[in-house]
Amino acid sequence: MSDYRKITETPSLHDNLETLGVEALLGKMNEEDRKVPEAVGRCIPAITQLVEAIEPRFLSGGRLFYIGAGTSGRLGILDASEIPPTYGMPHDRVIGLIAGGDAAIRKAVEHAEDNTAQAWKDLQAHGIGPMDTLVGIAASGTTPYVLGGIRKAREEGLLTAGITNNPGSPLALAAEIPIEVEVGPEFVTGSTRMKSGTSQKLVLNMISTALMIRIGRVQGNRMVHMQLSNNKLIDRGTRYLVEALNLSYEEAGKALSRYGSVQKAIEALSQG
The missing domain is CATH 3.40.50.10490 (Glucose-6-phosphate isomerase like protein; domain 1)
Known part of the structure; x- marks a missing residue:
């Protein structure tokens, strides 16, 4: 040294x-x-x-x-x-x-x-x-x-x-x-x-x-596991679902509210 x-x-x-x-x-x-x-x-x-x-x-x-x-x-x-x-x-x-x-x-x-x-x-x-x-x-x-x-x-x-x-x-x-x-x-x-x-x-x-x-916390380039802790993040998550699933903004918002995360909504609606 x-x-x-x-x-x-x-x-x-x-x-x-x-x-x-x-x-x-x-x-x-x-x-x-x-x-x-x-x-x-x-x-x-x-x-x-x-x-x-x-x-x-x-x-x-x-x-x-x-x-x-x-x-x-x-x-x-x-x-x-x-x-x-x-x-x-x-x-x-x-x-x-x-x-x-x-x-x-x-x-x-x-x-x-x-x-x-x-x-x-x-x-x-x-x-x-x-x-x-x-x-x-x-x-x-x-x-x-x-x-x-x-x-x-x-x-x-x-x-x-x-x-x-x-x-x-x-x-x-x-x-x-x-x-x-x-x-x-x-x-x-x-x-x-x-x-x-x-x-x-x-x-x-x-x-x-x-x-x-x-370890799988990102899909594509999206933060699909982010916490939906404010309006900005809820809007971001909604837009992710619009893009990923070809939903309307209103439909995506309802899905996000129902499933609680982008990843869970994608998994549920993709299977459905």
Whole structure:
């Protein structure tokens, strides 16, 4: 690890930021942001390996856990929280945990990320077991909370992955499947909520979306298991049925109301 260096802490490629006008600042930020999708694209083989390894575990009842601190933890919680409404999965199948607990979602909890043992304690509260998968998220790749959780989980036989923005980091070495997204120095030196955070969001989207598609929660390109929790989603579901079954909008609305989900309505009316 002697050649390991934190790219995320190296000086920005842009200087004298306080002298720039707003349009120039935004243009230079955008210049840096355009590098992120390419960096994520280079990680597709590792992301593929992870999704393919999660799929059989998940279909056998295993769960997907994310752990992180600060921005990384919040992004994991965001991804996990969107799975039930988008794909109709129970809330306990994809779970995000953040150092410092739920209070840290809105307000930083001092030194919470420095506790190496706490992540495993948090995971044990959810009855974590060998069929589960643990993804640690840390731009630096050195966060003690994440490292402790990943190392213990791997010892216990869980599938582990690490999303980091520093290749060769301790997290990349500790996880079975390292996803090393090298986005380069941040626009504001060390501000990993920027490019690093954006890359983490993209990778998490790819992991969970690909997994949900693979396990049958999407038909064609439609979210046929989404929760019908507001008028916008009811309208979307109705339009899906119009397109899938050649119904009138009124007929589709009645079918959706009767069966409670797009998938159930399609199954029932296709058989009929």
